[in-house]
Amino acid sequence: MVQPKLEGKVALITGAAAGLGEGIAETYAKYGARICMVDLSPDVEATAERIRGMYPDARIITAVANVADRAQMDEAAKATADAFGPIDIACCNAGVCRLAPFEQMPDAMRDFHIDVNIKGVWNTCQATIPYMLSNGGGAIVIASSVTGDIVADAGEAAYAMSKAALVGLTKCLAVEYADRNIRVNCSQLGYARTPMVEKMAVESNPDDPESAIADIAVGVPMKRLARPTEVGELFAFLGSDEASYITGAQVVIDGGSTLPETMSIGTN
Template identity: 80%
Template structure:
């Protein structure tokens, strides 16, 4: 029996990148999926997973920043599968700009997607979880903001750090009602978002920016989306039954070195 057999999971930002990696892991382990994304490409990704794993999947085009759309996505999940056991709050954005030049529109864009999007998703799924006697929520935070930061990431760092606080509060609030809430803290993965950040950082040679990220990681590479998906699958399964309010760093060791120049290596 696969560890997610019988589970129904709603995954946001599921069309590509980390969301595709999460959906792949959930499909592999037997979950039924509601894959949510703004992009119509989410159906192409879902069809690939249906073919590869025989997964039962519905797709929903929705904006996580719109609470009514997320309520509708949760309702469609219940209508299709009769339950909603896991929510993977993955959808997120990152735009780089010097702080003194960052327009309010970019700041608010991060708040709307990264904070309100997770808030809306959680508020949409928790009532169903309470009716079902429990569930799991996995929130995609980041090492950025809570542990480290780079110049130009003020909006992203602020919003991702906020998700750590939300994780802890929800974990306490719902622990005695059998809803567990944990968050991942990812370093860098090779995703479309990171590739866009690389272009913003080094327009002349974005691949150099990605190579330079890898140099600063003790494992000398970026994460693969499926590796993040495996963590989300663990946190959404009964294997993590005594974990709640946890912050799980998954960064290849990138936040460990004190310097890049001192030591025996």
């Protein structure tokens, strides 16, 4: 029998109550990881209970914590280590996106993206890396985006800025910790059907948000949005020993959406 790829690994996953984080946690449970699911919402426990129902042998704890608060992330990391042992993997997934024209975007909205998307990853890494160092190594997987580093849409200035910053953080940490056996990689997702994307659709087209989501799929060569568990599979691979020689990588997972030069020229 093949051993599950994450058997015995201890993972902390942020933004785990819904959306991508839920998909990542479900996939990690499938592959045998011991998990701490972290989220600002107390709904994270109900999500964990659903995953326990799918995988009765899963070992999961939850922590209600704000990634923008370093002390709270230190507490979540300690709770994880107390329950399961030193942390092997940090999945820095928690993120936010709000849309507004740049000239009208309030400072509070800009700072909200910086606090959650940048400081949240920073805090999660600082809270978990000491456990990895004590255990001889580990892996960090950061949720960046195609937005900011590769493409962008109007109204996404704060989000694009914050997600592009995570590419730089990924590369710096990958270099800094390579000789101490900590690998750091980032995913660059296009669109998945998540509560965050549904909120963006409402902001883009309040009268018909479903049409906004359908229009996203039109521009994807695979003609659909990602499923959260598909993103979970990438996080599982990058967190596992199967990716033992991969660090500092930016892995695009977008169904090919950043590939077409135009939507009107070509033979199809």
